[in-house]
Amino acid sequence: MEITGIFTAIIIGLIIGALGRLAVPGKQNIPIWLTLVIGVVAALIGTFIAAAIGVDDTPGIDWIELILQIGLAALGVAIAAGARARR
Template identity: 40%
Template sequence: MTIGGLVAAAVLGAAIGALGRLVVPGRETMPAWLLMAAGVVAAFGGTGLVHLFSLGDGGWNLWEALFQILLSVAAVVLVAAFWPKRTGRDP
């Protein structure tokens, strides 16, 4: 993977993570870097599922976008469930 591919994955991951976060109700408790990481994983996972099921033919694909957003929602829900909640006071 090239540097451009890594940058594109980070940007796409941030966008996919933000879309996943918009779908999940409740307060934001996870940091932005973790949201972006969940989005990057979801973006790669969604692309992998599309290739696994042979649903894509290259270029932009609706199935790929749907899989990426659904995986991002699942990742955000899982991370939010296990990430420590902020209490508003110092330990």
């Protein structure tokens, strides 16, 4: 992954985090900064997974990669919200 790909993943990750939070039903009692961090991490992991399965370089919009990233962000938000709810 090139440096521009990392910066793009970070910017997209901020959006992915918000979409992941919207994908999880109910109220999440986590701060917005944690949602954004989860989104960035999910975007980077989703990009690596997409590269591993060979769907990272498709013509047009990489829908499979975006779905992977949003799914990972939703999973991360759900885990973080569940962990904070137990405290």
